[in-house]
Amino acid sequence: MSTKRIEKIVGKAIPMPRDDIDTDRITPARFLKSITFEGIEKALFCDERENTPDHPVDNPAHKGANMMFVGKNFGSGSSREHAPQALKRFGVDVLVGISFAEIFAGNCFAIGVPLGVASAEDVNELIRQAQEEPETRFTVDIGNSTVSYGDRVVPIDIQETRKAAFLAGTWDMLANLRGNLPQVEEVAASLPYVTNFESEAQ
Amino acid sequence: MSKNTLYDKVWDSHTVARLDSGQDQIFIGLHLIHEVTTPQAFGMLKEIGSGVAFPGRTMGTVDHIIPTLSQIRPYEDELAEKMMAALEQNVNEFGVRFLHLDSGKQGIVHVIGPELGLSQPGMTIACGDSHTSTHGAMGSLGFGIGTTEVGHVLATQTLALNRLKVKRIEVTGSLGPGVTPKDVTLRVIHDLGIKGGLGFAYEYGGEVFDAMSMEGRMTVCNMSIEGGARIGYVNPDQTTFDYLEGREFSPEGEAWERGVAYWNEIASGDDAEYDDVYEIAGESIEPMVTWGINPGHSIGISQPLPEIGSFAGEDRKTVEHGYDFMDLRPGESILGTKVDVAFLGSCTNSRISDLREGARLIKGNKVHPGVRMLVVPGSQQVKQQAEEEGLHEIFTEAGAEWREAGCSMCLGMNPDQLVGAERSISTSNRNFIGRQGSPRGRTHLGSPAVVVSSAIAGCIADPREMGEQA
Numbered sequence: 248m249s250t251k252r253i254e255k256i257v258g259k260a261i262p263m264p265r266d267d268i269d270t271d272r273i274t275p276a277r278f279l280k281s282i283t284f285e286g287i288e289k290a291l292f293c294d295e296r297e298n299t300p301d302h303p304v305d306n307p308a309h310k311g312a313n314m315m316f317v318g319k320n321f322g323s324g325s326s327r328e329h330a331p332q333a334l335k336r337f338g339v340d341v342l343v344g345i346s347f348a349e350i351f352a353g354n355c356f357a358i359g360v361p362l363g364v365a366s367a368e369d370v371n372e373l374i375r376q377a378q379e380e381p382e383t384r385f386t387v388d389i390g391n392s393t394v395s396y397g398d399r400v401v402p403i404d405i406q407e408t409r410k411a412a413f414l415a416g417t418w419d420m421l422a423n424l425r426g427n428l429p430q431v432e433e434v435a436a437s438l439p440y441v442t443n444f445e446s447e448a449q
Numbered sequence: 450m451s452k453n454t455l456y457d458k459v460w461d462s463h464t465v466a467r468l469d470s471g472q473d474q475i476f477i478g479l480h481l482i483h484e485v486t487t488p489q490a491f492g493m494l495k496e497i498g499s500g501v502a503f504p505g506r507t508m509g510t511v512d513h514i515i516p517t518l519s520q521i522r523p524y525e526d527e528l529a530e531k532m533m534a535a536l537e538q539n540v541n542e543f544g545v546r547f548l549h550l551d552s553g554k555q556g557i558v559h560v561i562g563p564e565l566g567l568s569q570p571g572m573t574i575a576c577g578d579s580h581t582s583t584h585g586a587m588g589s590l591g592f593g594i595g596t597t598e599v600g601h602v603l604a605t606q607t608l609a610l611n612r613l614k615v616k617r618i619e620v621t622g623s624l625g626p627g628v629t630p631k632d633v634t635l636r637v638i639h640d641l642g643i644k645g646g647l648g649f650a651y652e653y654g655g656e657v658f659d660a661m662s663m664e665g666r667m668t669v670c671n672m673s674i675e676g677g678a679r680i681g682y683v684n685p686d687q688t689t690f691d692y693l694e695g696r697e698f699s700p701e702g703e704a705w706e707r708g709v710a711y712w713n714e715i716a717s718g719d720d721a722e723y724d725d726v727y728e729i730a731g732e733s734i735e736p737m738v739t740w741g742i743n744p745g746h747s748i749g750i751s752q753p754l755p756e757i758g759s760f761a762g763e764d765r766k767t768v769e770h771g772y773d774f775m776d777l778r779p780g781e782s783i784l785g786t787k788v789d790v791a792f793l794g795s796c797t798n799s800r801i802s803d804l805r806e807g808a809r810l811i812k813g814n815k816v817h818p819g820v821r822m823l824v825v826p827g828s829q830q831v832k833q834q835a836e837e838e839g840l841h842e843i844f845t846e847a848g849a850e851w852r853e854a855g856c857s858m859c860l861g862m863n864p865d866q867l868v869g870a871e872r873s874i875s876t877s878n879r880n881f882i883g884r885q886g887s888p889r890g891r892t893h894l895g896s897p898a899v900v901v902s903s904a905i906a907g908c909i910a911d912p913r914e915m916g917e918q919a
């Protein structure tokens with residue numbers, strides 16, 4: 248598995264103004280039966296898109312966008328990783344919003360999708376900009392924690408530890424975890440339940 | 450920062466290393482796997498040429514996709530069959546223990562973990578399903594993880610995690626008649642909000658929890674995640690030990706004694722310190738029911754639906770959307786709202802005590818002709834026990850359908866789904882739009898008592914007003 252540094256993302260944005268968009272809406276449960284993530288991007292918001300003719304995801308003005316601006320508590324609900332996978336495979340490389348659900352945020356980090364948090368006012372401004380001038384090219388700068396377009400610079404919050412991992416290219420945690428396997432054995436040996444209490448723990 | 454809580458003790462004893470990311474590498478005592486969130490993770494192991502680090506600390510079952518009407522293979526649903534076959538192949542290839550459909554022990558992961566004595570106090574328990582918080586009822590730290598993290602646990606038996614804060618939720622006094630653990634958890638989410646638990650582990654305590662059965666504690670811990678808390682737990686006590694003793698994977702003899710001593714030690718100390726404490730008087734809790742599109746949209750069943758103005762400005766959009774979608778109006782009563790489907794099941798409320806309670810209330814009554822009622826045991830063992838007690842006959846005589854174990858109508862991944870704009874009253878844990886399989890389907894959450902009283906009445910009904918006191 249190759250790991251890469253994530254420093255800057257430049258491109259157009261899809262505005263998704265609603266709050267509390269849960270993972271059932273991002274990828275409805277009935278699409279989760281696949282055994283690979285291949286093609287999961289087709290499930291992205293599919294129920295909403297069917298019922299909403301001018302859904303932002305289908306709006307040709309946002310075609311080719313590689314980031315998404317979202318409201319409050321985005322990604323709440325089920326822990327399914329299909330939601331971030333669908334977003335990533337659809338082409339969304341970074342999301343900026345008012346807040347994100349914790350498990351969703353963890354799942355995004357695990358697959359190398361940074362999340363930026365900004366004030367409601369700033370996010371709404373970004374959303375308006377993307378709605379009114381969809382051709383706008385935004386720059387998300389991970390190191391400086393900003394989103395900018397034209398002369399406008401909006402500060403965003405990116406969780407420090409995650410930011411460091413994106414910049415250093417160490418967000419692929421598995422490599423880090425495997426490096427400590429000897430210590431893992433030691434901890435296992437110190438926990439009495441690992442032998443179902445058959446022997447005294449060390 | 451919290452000190453000397455069960456959370457702190459378990460965290461510290463399971464810490465392998467501090468990672469560059471600032472996160473802790475935490476050993477996972479029990480890894481439960483099922484068909485939905487694992488195939489990609491096993492794929493990842495193959496890609497990097499890794500095996501399963503601790504196959505003996507992993508247990509697999511199937512729950513999400515299995516049909517509950519007929520479980521004869523191959524399944525009609527090709528994708529379900531494919532997922533099932535992939536899991537079977539993976540557990541064989543990687544040497545992981547697996548509870549087959551013909552083992553007599555298959556069931557929803559969060560039902561079988563405690564039931565088999567796999568989930569024990571003081572463990573860290575992970576599973577690729579957000580309701581892993583259920584296992585906190587055993588006095589363990591259980592939490593849901595994503596598929597990538599499932600791969601991490603398979604390959605290393607560890608996870609990179611951020612330490613949470615600990616909020617003590619103290620429910621004092623006692624519960625009134627007809628008020629159940631489901632109502633306690635819905636009330637907590639109502640009060641603290643669906644984001645109130647973000648960044649927190651909830652420790653549940655107080656007289657109500659001291660007196661609560663293990664199955665009731667599981668119901669409450671199950672829904673911690675609906676309040677935003679990835680972990681919810683109850684300290685182990687005599688009730689816990691009585692429940693565990695004699696279960697298939699519980700220690701025996703001297704080992705049992707050593708276990709009890711260890712479990713007593715890892716409970717929160719008298720001097721424990723918390724980051725926050727929230728108190729609810731048990732007497733103030735009513736049977737609860739949800740009216741909207743997230744589990745925080747709930748009310749005491751006899752209360753009028755809340756005014757939009759009573760919500761914080763930022764929540765109003767969702768509240769309006771909720772009223773609109775559910776076709777309900779502020780100020781009205783939720784009692785009398787016609788329902789099409791009643792579902793008694795899911796990892797929240799499908800244990801033997803839930804079925805006994807449901808059967809007790811439905812006995813001698815009939816499911817309303819306008820209502821389709823499904824009763825779905827959480828595991829094969831629960832099903833067998835219920836059948837030995839004749840509960841299935843009570844349900845079928847009342848006109849309900851009695852099914853095989855599985856997740857069933859909790860989520861639209863198997864044939865049990867809402868159709869069109871059907872409205873359900875359900876003991877499950879999520880009322881999100883589309884959750885029960887139909888994009889227009891409407892879900893109300895409530896306790897087994899509320900589901901049964903509503904199934905009989907044909908509309909949302911207060912279980913306290915049934916012939917006898919519930």
Ligand code: SF4
Pocket residue numbers: 512513557558559578580795796797855856859860877878
């Ligand atoms: S019953 Fe529902 S919430 Fe529980 S594991 Fe199954 S799908 Fe998830």
